[in-house]
Amino acid sequence: MPQLRMTGRGLWITVLIVPPLAFIALFIVYPILSAFAYAFFDWQGLRRLDFVGLENFHTVLFVEPYRSWTLNAFRNNVIVFFALMVLQNGLGFLLAYALWRELPGARFHRIAVFLPVVLSTIIVAYLFKLFYHPLFGVVNITLKSIGLGWLAQPWLGQGGTALWALIVAQAWHMVGFPTLVFLAGMQRIPGEILDAARMETESEWVKITKIVWPLVAPSATIVFTLLFVGAFNWFELPYIMAGLDGSPFGSTDVLGLYFYRTAFGNVSAGQQDFGLGSALAVLIFLFIAAIATVITVRLRAREIQL
Amino acid sequence: MSAAADNAYYQRRGILGTLGRDGLLQIILIANTIIMLAPIIIMVFSAFKTTPQIFQSPFSLPDFSHIGNFVKIWTETNFLRYLLNSFVVTGASMVLILTLGTMAAYAIGRYQFTGSGFILMFFLAGLTLPLKLAIIPLFMLMRDLSILNNQLSLIFVYTAMGLPTTVFIMTGFIRTLPNELEDAARMDGASEARIMWSIMLPLVRPAMVIAGIQNVVPIWNDFFFPLVFIQNDNLKTLPQGLTTFMGEYTTDWGVLFAGLTLSAAPIILIYIVLSKQFIAGMTSGAVK
Numbered sequence: 001m002p003q004l005r006m007t008g009r010g011l012w013i014t015v016l017i018v019p020p021l022a023f024i025a026l027f028i029v030y031p032i033l034s035a036f037a038y039a040f041f042d043w044q045g046l047r048r049l050d051f052v053g054l055e056n057f058h059t060v061l062f063v064e065p066y067r068s069w070t071l072n073a074f075r076n077n078v079i080v081f082f083a084l085m086v087l088q089n090g091l092g093f094l095l096a097y098a099l100w101r102e103l104p105g106a107r108f109h110r111i112a113v114f115l116p117v118v119l120s121t122i123i124v125a126y127l128f129k130l131f132y133h134p135l136f137g138v139v140n141i142t143l144k145s146i147g148l149g150w151l152a153q154p155w156l157g158q159g160g161t162a163l164w165a166l167i168v169a170q171a172w173h174m175v176g177f178p179t180l181v182f183l184a185g186m187q188r189i190p191g192e193i194l195d196a197a198r199m200e201t202e203s204e205w206v207k208i209t210k211i212v213w214p215l216v217a218p219s220a221t222i223v224f225t226l227l228f229v230g231a232f233n234w235f236e237l238p239y240i241m242a243g244l245d246g247s248p249f250g251s252t253d254v255l256g257l258y259f260y261r262t263a264f265g266n267v268s269a270g271q272q273d274f275g276l277g278s279a280l281a282v283l284i285f286l287f288i289a290a291i292a293t294v295i296t297v298r299l300r301a302r303e304i305q306l
Numbered sequence: 307m308s309a310a311a312d313n314a315y316y317q318r319r320g321i322l323g324t325l326g327r328d329g330l331l332q333i334i335l336i337a338n339t340i341i342m343l344a345p346i347i348i349m350v351f352s353a354f355k356t357t358p359q360i361f362q363s364p365f366s367l368p369d370f371s372h373i374g375n376f377v378k379i380w381t382e383t384n385f386l387r388y389l390l391n392s393f394v395v396t397g398a399s400m401v402l403i404l405t406l407g408t409m410a411a412y413a414i415g416r417y418q419f420t421g422s423g424f425i426l427m428f429f430l431a432g433l434t435l436p437l438k439l440a441i442i443p444l445f446m447l448m449r450d451l452s453i454l455n456n457q458l459s460l461i462f463v464y465t466a467m468g469l470p471t472t473v474f475i476m477t478g479f480i481r482t483l484p485n486e487l488e489d490a491a492r493m494d495g496a497s498e499a500r501i502m503w504s505i506m507l508p509l510v511r512p513a514m515v516i517a518g519i520q521n522v523v524p525i526w527n528d529f530f531f532p533l534v535f536i537q538n539d540n541l542k543t544l545p546q547g548l549t550t551f552m553g554e555y556t557t558d559w560g561v562l563f564a565g566l567t568l569s570a571a572p573i574i575l576i577y578i579v580l581s582k583q584f585i586a587g588m589t590s591g592a593v594k
Contacts, residue, residue, distance in 0.1 A: 035440045035443050219592070
């Protein structure tokens with residue numbers, strides 16, 4: 001009887017665990033492993049041809065015009081990451097600190113700051129595209145109406161401002177996320193520590209830098225890592241606002257657009273190339289994995305266990 | 307030592323002293339809330355205006371009885387179809403995610419068996435991998451399964467993407483449940499399936515809500531996978547359909563804003579009602 005019951009339980013566990021495992025294996029693990037394999041082959045449309053070793057990697061890294069495209073997109077991703085570190089995570093920390101004081105209306109402010117986060121990136125992208133319109137967009141209309149008409153310009157139409165216009169839209173969309181993660185971190189700081197700090201110093205600045213900031217380190221680790229992964233995967237917002245070519249003149253081109261364009265083709269690049277696309281995907285993937293690991297390990301080390 | 311230096315530096319500036327620390331923070335919060343809400347309010351207002359009205363006075367209060375833009379969307383576009391498709395795809399994905407996720411989490415969290423640690427690791431590995439980068443093999447896989455241009459491709463990918471977080475949240479929760487009820491039922495001769503269904507599942511509902519919200523928002527909002535998998539206009543989900551629609555009406559800004567407003571409305575309304583659960587759910591992967 002116990003024997004039978006054990007096999008019954010084993011069967012039951014198998015029934016529970018196999019279907020979900022199959023989904024992960026088929027739709028996550030297998031495609032990711034395949035992406036690595038694809039990069040070592042020559043492709044013609046959807047047909048796999050010869051094994052070409054590292055040639056695809058060599059092409060995207062060292063052969064023109066791919067080399068310039070890769071470098072340009074990568075450089076833009078780096079700008080996006082650092083700009084969002086300030087605009088999204090930095091501002092998020094400040095807002096979290098303000099919300100943490102539980103001033104009148106804090107509940108309302110908390111709901112408002114997270115509202116854009118639940119919207120689809122596509123909605124945000126189109127909304128800001130309309131706002132940035134050179135003639136009829138509210139940005140330029142506002143500038144003109146407050147006497148700053150000389151500042152009005154085609155925000156998305158010129159290389160110098162386009163990427164920054166996208167970064168601002170992205171920061172508006174997502175600033176609520178780090179805000180509420182930081183806020184949750186601050187709310188976990190024990191009251192005794194804060195009381196002790198209050199005895200030691202009157203300075204708000206000292207309290208923030210010496211007490212609050214170190215104690216929300218776990219939150220910082222997570223939002224920094226997520227922002228890094230997100231910034232180097234950036235696709236939807238530039239796709240809608242700047243188009244698949246990262247217009248104007250590649251000034252908003254990022255690795256996500258470049259990868260997609262290379263893999264699936266577009267009007268100007270024409271031919272789709274799964275080999276080069278996969279090589280790019282593998283390089284982006286390895287870069288993200290390596291740096292995200294370094295960020296996580298380095299930041300974890302400074303976290304304090306309470 | 308350095309603390310004292312900072313302190314002196316700060317006192318010299320004295321801005322907090324004159325304005326009051328909380329006053330400054332309150333101003334920051336109010337300014338930020340205006341910035342957060344203004345684009346959404348302008349969007350909704352513009353949806354009730356004609357295009358010339360939008361160009362002339364973008365900030366003015368509209369005549370809310372002017373619903374011509376919405377009527378146009380209702381009657382002239384495929385909008386309703388996109389909305390329905392989004393409901394079908396999101397709904398089916400959520401049912402699969404919560405069913406399969408709970409099954410796996412229950413097995414891992416409730417039973418001790420060899421390899422359970424490894425299986426949990428296998429699920430969690432999917433947490434951090436950016437699946438977008440595997441889009442080429444996924445495209446080929448969907449083609450081989452003959453479900454390109456079929457919403458099943460979306461449902462399967464979303465299910466796989468949602469499982470890691472769901473298993474993670476649910477396993478943690480299921481492990482905290484007490485053994486007594488389960489043991490008592492087992493003594494009475496209840497089968498394992500019966501114990502799971504009638505005794506344990508009612509207890510895990512709070513975790514299912516959190517896991518559900520964390521997944522439902524990204525799935526409802528996703529644009530990338532439909533972009534690659536779906537070509538047929540009648541199968542498009544809302545974010546993807548929006549691109550078709552925005553392309554058709556480029557000069558009719560009233561209709562554009564109405565389309566954006568209609569697309570945003572479902573999630574904004576649900577968010578306003580359930581903001582607490584949304585915030586808890588969407589940050590649950592990053593908090594604690």
